[in-house]
Amino acid sequence: MRITRAVPRPRRPEPDEPPGSVLSYPLARTAAFTALYVVATLAGRLTVLDQMSLSLVWPAAGVAVMWFCAQRGVADLRVDVVAFSATTVVVNMLTNASAGQAVVFVVSNLAQVSVFVVLISRWRPLLWSLRPEGGLQGPRDLWRVLAAAYLAASTGAVVGTSGLWLATGHFSLITVAVWMARNFAGVLVVGMTGLCVARTVATRWAARRDPATPCGGAAVPAECALVILCSVGAYAVGFGTTHGLPVASTLIALTVWAAVRLPTTFVALHTLSVAVVAVVFTLNGDGPFAAVESTAVRALVVQLFVTVVAVIGFALALSRDERDTLVHQLAQEKDAAGRRAALKRAIIDSMADGLSVVDAEGRITLRNPAALRLLGGRISPDDTVVDSGHYGFFHLDGTPLTAAEMPHVRLASGEQIEPVDVLVRNPGVPDGRIINVRTTALPDDHGGHNAVVLFHDVTAERRHRDELAAFAGVVAHDLLNPLTAAEGWTDDADEALQDAPNSPMVDRARQGLVRVKRSTGRMRGLINDLLAYTTARDAAIAPTRVELADLVTDIAAARSDSAAAAGLPVPVFTIGALPVVTADAVLVRQLVDNIVGNAVKYTAPGTTAHVAISGDQRGDLVQVTVTDNGIGIPAGQHEIIFDNFHRAHRHTTHQGTGLGLAICKRIVERHGGTITATDNPDGGSRFTFTLPAAWSPADARDGLNHPVAHR
Numbered sequence: 001m002r003i004t005r006a007v008p009r010p011r012r013p014e015p016d017e018p019p020g021s022v023l024s025y026p027l028a029r030t031a032a033f034t035a036l037y038v039v040a041t042l043a044g045r046l047t048v049l050d051q052m053s054l055s056l057v058w059p060a061a062g063v064a065v066m067w068f069c070a071q072r073g074v075a076d077l078r079v080d081v082v083a084f085s086a087t088t089v090v091v092n093m094l095t096n097a098s099a100g101q102a103v104v105f106v107v108s109n110l111a112q113v114s115v116f117v118v119l120i121s122r123w124r125p126l127l128w129s130l131r132p133e134g135g136l137q138g139p140r141d142l143w144r145v146l147a148a149a150y151l152a153a154s155t156g157a158v159v160g161t162s163g164l165w166l167a168t169g170h171f172s173l174i175t176v177a178v179w180m181a182r183n184f185a186g187v188l189v190v191g192m193t194g195l196c197v198a199r200t201v202a203t204r205w206a207a208r209r210d211p212a213t214p215c216g217g218a219a220v221p222a223e224c225a226l227v228i229l230c231s232v233g234a235y236a237v238g239f240g241t242t243h244g245l246p247v248a249s250t251l252i253a254l255t256v257w258a259a260v261r262l263p264t265t266f267v268a269l270h271t272l273s274v275a276v277v278a279v280v281f282t283l284n285g286d287g288p289f290a291a292v293e294s295t296a297v298r299a300l301v302v303q304l305f306v307t308v309v310a311v312i313g314f315a316l317a318l319s320r321d322e323r324d325t326l327v328h329q330l331a332q333e334k335d336a337a338g339r340r341a342a343l344k345r346a347i348i349d350s351m352a353d354g355l356s357v358v359d360a361e362g363r364i365t366l367r368n369p370a371a372l373r374l375l376g377g378r379i380s381p382d383d384t385v386v387d388s389g390h391y392g393f394f395h396l397d398g399t400p401l402t403a404a405e406m407p408h409v410r411l412a413s414g415e416q417i418e419p420v421d422v423l424v425r426n427p428g429v430p431d432g433r434i435i436n437v438r439t440t441a442l443p444d445d446h447g448g449h450n451a452v453v454l455f456h457d458v459t460a461e462r463r464h465r466d467e468l469a470a471f472a473g474v475v476a477h478d479l480l481n482p483l484t485a486a487e488g489w490t491d492d493a494d495e496a497l498q499d500a501p502n503s504p505m506v507d508r509a510r511q512g513l514v515r516v517k518r519s520t521g522r523m524r525g526l527i528n529d530l531l532a533y534t535t536a537r538d539a540a541i542a543p544t545r546v547e548l549a550d551l552v553t554d555i556a557a558a559r560s561d562s563a564a565a566a567g568l569p570v571p572v573f574t575i576g577a578l579p580v581v582t583a584d585a586v587l588v589r590q591l592v593d594n595i596v597g598n599a600v601k602y603t604a605p606g607t608t609a610h611v612a613i614s615g616d617q618r619g620d621l622v623q624v625t626v627t628d629n630g631i632g633i634p635a636g637q638h639e640i641i642f643d644n645f646h647r648a649h650r651h652t653t654h655q656g657t658g659l660g661l662a663i664c665k666r667i668v669e670r671h672g673g674t675i676t677a678t679d680n681p682d683g684g685s686r687f688t689f690t691l692p693a694a695w696s697p698a699d700a701r702d703g704l705n706h707p708v709a710h711r
Helices: 025-046 060-070 078-094 097-122 140-168 173-209 221-240 248-261 264-283 295-350 368-376 407-412 459-498 504-538 546-566 583-602 660-670 695-699
Strands: 354-358 366-367 420-426 429-443 449-457 544-547 570-576 579-583 608-616 619-627 673-679 684-693
Touching: 025 060, 025 078, 025 173, 060 078, 060 097, 060 140, 060 173, 078 097, 097 140, 140 173, 140 295, 173 264, 173 295, 221 248, 221 264, 248 264, 248 295, 264 295, 354 368, 368 449, 407 429, 407 449, 429 459, 459 504, 544 546, 544 583, 546 570, 546 583, 546 608, 579 583, 579 684, 583 608, 583 619, 583 660, 583 684, 660 673, 660 684
Parallel strands: 570 608
Antiparallel strands: 354 366, 354 449, 420 429, 429 449, 544 579, 608 619, 619 684, 673 684
16 A cells, blocks of 8 residues: 655735745745744743743734644644644743643644634635735725624633633633733734734735835824834823823824824734733732722723724724725715716717717707708707707798797607608708608606707718609619510510411511510519619608508409409408508509519419418518418528529529519618518428518607608
């Protein structure tokens, strides 16, 4: 059997620890704390009461909690426990304690430090960390330390006095009180002072390595020197020359002075110095507590005085630190909020579109430069919206806008506001400018609504649209008229050839006329589709309530009549429930007719088309599904069939321009919806598209805008 010895894993140093220092190595740390613990134990043993070997002060309690809290990250603490126990036994026995008493002290001290470390690790895990979030961050951390120190000292006192009772047969309540008071004061004063000093040293070291590292508040040397000078004088008088006079409470004023003005580390060192002075003088029979005859009671009183001084000092200093931290954070948040506000203002001011915010009383609370420019520089008197004539607002037909037609007034009355084109003509814009006005509601802090008005210059767009409409008229007149003439002459030529005797040349002429008719038909369809696509892309949307059920029924009836007139199989339509939508009625008719037309057209020869149309409302959208039993869509083309001029079935007898589904997609997108094509599991295709649901009067009263109004 192979036996291996476990090697303790080294502790990983804190981020703030100086690399290569004694703090970075667990064994070196153990040696340093052992030496410090020896000094503290010897100092405490100098105050032993002969009859029970009990020290009246015990600074070693503070060193012990510092030791084991600092070593909490070490994988194996056996070396530290052995060093701690051996030091306690050796020092106590060298100072006239019996072996039994020394063992009691070891058990008591280990129990005390264990309770403290366990409680602090649970309540404030980062207390002994040198990271920025570690240490005493405020009064709440102090109360945690006080609670942990009290419970730990109580545990040590119960274990220790019980052990001494068994070893010496002597027990008294004053012994328990003195034991608990001295250990509590030792943990509070020595332990907290060590923590503050260690954090200050680590912070200064980090600041030296990285000047950008914050190193906390700096003390004023002159004020520190003055506090030290006053403390030396006051305590020399209070403890060196007075005996039994109640002057101890007045000396606390010096601690208050230091706590409200100077760094916490200075307050901790000042408190430690006060504790040393008070204990030494009192145990020698000098000072305001010298009148107490019992040495144990006298020690208990001075420990209580030291505890009060420490609690007051730390509480005031930590409260000040917490306040300064909160004030600093508040200042940073204020600066950040100011920067964000400035950025938002810069973004608003840099917008090409005009923006104005009008409150419920008609006051303009926000306006960017673009709004002023688009309105021809017309400023509202006293930043209050006045009549429309002041700004030169007109309808596109030249009639002035009335006061009731102003967007913010309509919004305040609960009316549904849709984008509207307004003509602006005033001395600043003598030639006139067409702006598209969009108004939305913004809730205010009083339960009302502000009107957010967005101005967009559409003069060039409307001119382009007018030119496009004129071009469409030219196309309709200059292309369709010659095409109509060509179709008419072709029909005449075909009729003339009907009575001609059959011959190869006549047959050839007849075939040519058929090709011409087919070509002119395709050309007419292409022109009509191009015009329809342009209309779907650029025409203004006029949203209204559309009864889909009535519209679909009408389209189905028209398709059935057309098939019957042409001698083709009459399609079978199944129309399910169809909710009401808010959309442009003309464009929606074109959308549904195109999809239904494709379903009827792309059907296998000799097959009767079966088309099912249904819909359901999902939130603020209505989803419509059109299913057919046609020839379907080739694999991999379910998305690209919506592209311009794409034909999925180029090598079939089905004719088309490839614009029908592109028109459908554009219409749906302009209404804020989506359209998709999938395979019908039963054979054929399934088209699904969404349109805005019907707009309820309640929504309009809330000042909300329908999505289609923004397209």
